[in-house]
Amino acid sequence: MRVTGIVVLLTLTETAERLRKTPQALRWMIHQGTAPRSAVIGGRRMFREADVNEFIEAAFAKEAAS
Numbered sequence: 001m002r003v004t005g006i007v008v009l010l011t012l013t014e015t016a017e018r019l020r021k022t023p024q025a026l027r028w029m030i031h032q033g034t035a036p037r038s039a040v041i042g043g044r045r046m047f048r049e050a051d052v053n054e055f056i057e058a059a060f061a062k063e064a065a066s
Contacts, residue, residue, distance in 0.1 A: 008049035012038075015047045019056075 010018070015036065016026040029035035030045070036055035038047045 009041070009046040010049055010052060012045045012047070015052055018052055 012026060013023050015038075016023045019026065021029070026035060030038065036047055037051045038045050040046070
């Protein structure tokens with residue numbers, strides 16, 4: 001497998017801070033299926049920074065379209 005770029009991973013707490021949510025609120029979003037994509041890596045839920053940024057941009061695009 002060839003790696004072409006560095007993937008920045010964020011913890012649940014870091015992601016919650018970026019979304020201005022509590023960690024508990026982000027866990028609820030994960031449970032509801034409304035959070036950015038994530039994966040459990042080494043026993044910890046991790047988010048790709050690019051996915052979090054995409055999630056935020058999609059929210060702004062949705063607002064602009066309405």
